[in-house]
Amino acid sequence: MPHLNLESFNSLSLPTQCDDVEFLFQANYKNPDEGALIATRYKGREFFIVYKNGVKKLLKSDKVTRPSPNFILKHALLAYAKCSNSPILDSNVDNAPENTHLKTHDALKTISYFAENFPRDREVRIEIGFGSARHLLHQASVNPDVLFIGLEIHKPSIEQALKQIVIQNLNNIMILDYDARLFLEFVPSNIVGKIYVHFPVPWDKKPHRRVISEPFLKESERALRIGGTLELRTDSENYYRFALETFSSPRQSRFDVRKNQEIAIVSKYEDRWKKMEKNIYDVTFTCDIESPEPDMESTFSFSKTPINSDAVDSLSRETYKRDWGFIHVERIYSVGEHGAMIRLAMGSFDRPESTYILIENATARYYPTLPVRTSANLKAHILLDELLHG
Numbered sequence: 001m002p003h004l005n006l007e008s009f010n011s012l013s014l015p016t017q018c019d020d021v022e023f024l025f026q027a028n029y030k031n032p033d034e035g036a037l038i039a040t041r042y043k044g045r046e047f048f049i050v051y052k053n054g055v056k057k058l059l060k061s062d063k064v065t066r067p068s069p070n071f072i073l074k075h076a077l078l079a080y081a082k083c084s085n086s087p088i089l090d091s092n093v094d095n096a097p098e099n100t101h102l103k104t105h106d107a108l109k110t111i112s113y114f115a116e117n118f119p120r121d122r123e124v125r126i127e128i129g130f131g132s133a134r135h136l137l138h139q140a141s142v143n144p145d146v147l148f149i150g151l152e153i154h155k156p157s158i159e160q161a162l163k164q165i166v167i168q169n170l171n172n173i174m175i176l177d178y179d180a181r182l183f184l185e186f187v188p189s190n191i192v193g194k195i196y197v198h199f200p201v202p203w204d205k206k207p208h209r210r211v212i213s214e215p216f217l218k219e220s221e222r223a224l225r226i227g228g229t230l231e232l233r234t235d236s237e238n239y240y241r242f243a244l245e246t247f248s249s250p251r252q253s254r255f256d257v258r259k260n261q262e263i264a265i266v267s268k269y270e271d272r273w274k275k276m277e278k279n280i281y282d283v284t285f286t287c288d289i290e291s292p293e294p295d296m297e298s299t300f301s302f303s304k305t306p307i308n309s310d311a312v313d314s315l316s317r318e319t320y321k322r323d324w325g326f327i328h329v330e331r332i333y334s335v336g337e338h339g340a341m342i343r344l345a346m347g348s349f350d351r352p353e354s355t356y357i358l359i360e361n362a363t364a365r366y367y368p369t370l371p372v373r374t375s376a377n378l379k380a381h382i383l384l385d386e387l388l389h390g
């Protein structure tokens with residue numbers, strides 16, 4: 001993580017600009033001697049740099065708002081130290097120019113990309129937990145008119161897939177590092193042709209972590225177009241039985257089951273199980289209904305009635321748990337004479353999100369960006385709004 005070790009830290013009078021970097025405001029820890037966040041804008045990105053006064057005086061990145069690519073952060077850290085005349089004792093920050101840094105890969109997307117504008121110009125197929133990506137790459141090369149979205153949470157598998165996408169010159173794959181259990185709620189209704197779940201982790205001891213579940217099936221049915229399929233392929237008899245039970249809950253769509261069916265491309269896992277002569281089960285769910293679009297009316301705006309400063313303090317370090325997820329205030333900062341800022345963890349238990357809420361003139365807003373638009377985050381927002389307006 002890029003950081004500067006300072007001999008002493010000098011505050012700037014804000015807002016100000018230095019070496020093309022804008023420093024906007026400072027949010028102090030409750031005990032200002034411990035440190036502060038400095039809101040920073042450079043190259044169109046807004047983020048915080050952090051001053052931490054511990055054994056060392058460090059100027060470094062904020063994990064929640066960290067900008068990408070890395071050179072943006074490094075340039076901002078060096079600009080702050082220079083303009084505030086804060087002498088640097090040592091650092092791991094070079095002053096490398098923009099274009100020598102890691103190229104961001106076109107196929108690698110963030111969840112915000114899908115949340116803001118889900119591609120809907122062609123048929124979409126989704127592969128969940130693509131692992132070695134053999135199946136994903138094969139399907140994309142034989143179906144050039146279809147957009148494939150590959151979901152994976154294992155970073156080396158993602159790296160490997162991105163390399164192969166370049167080598168094979170494929171332009172119809174998007175890769176996302178995100179938990180598949182939460183992704184489908186971003187998908188518009190009736191646009192998906194196939195969802196592949198091949199050899200998911202069986203999670204025999206923690207079944208709540210399985211990809212297949214009743215809510216997942218419900219979201220799949222909504223996202224699939226009529227005739228579209230959700231294809232589970234597994235060597236685990238336990239998982240197969242669990243899926244049968246889940247798929248059997250009463251609904252209008254149908255499913256069928258096959259054993260030891262050959263498919264066009266065999267994954268690394270499948271190779272292994274075949275050599276061991278294990279049975280392979282396919283459970284295929286076929287969508288028979290057209291679904292309405294999901295409700296996207298709720299927003300992340302706060303009520304306009306003034307927030308009482310006691311309400312902010314009373315949130316301090318408490319966790320509010322609900323059946324959809326939680327909110328937990330991690331830290332409260334002071335901003336100027338009357339303002340405050342909250343760092344909050346919120347949303348689903350499976351994929352919580354950290355975010356900042358800036359409170360100025362007794363009104364609140366998320367800063368610098370809104371949370372990702374998941375149903376759990378929207379519910380967390382409603383709860384937070386209620387607590388702030390008590």
Ligand SMILES: C[S@@+](CC[C@H](N)C(=O)[O-])C[C@H]1O[C@@H](n2cnc3c(N)ncnc32)[C@H](O)[C@@H]1O
Nearest residue numbers: 129130131152153154179180198199201267269
């Ligand atoms: C047993 S491997 C199978 C890989 C590949 N489908 C195959 O057939 O070879 C399961 C993969 O699912 C990924 N995975 C597990 N849970 C996931 C989740 N919630 N969301 C996305 N990927 C997940 C794992 O990282 C792993 O690569």
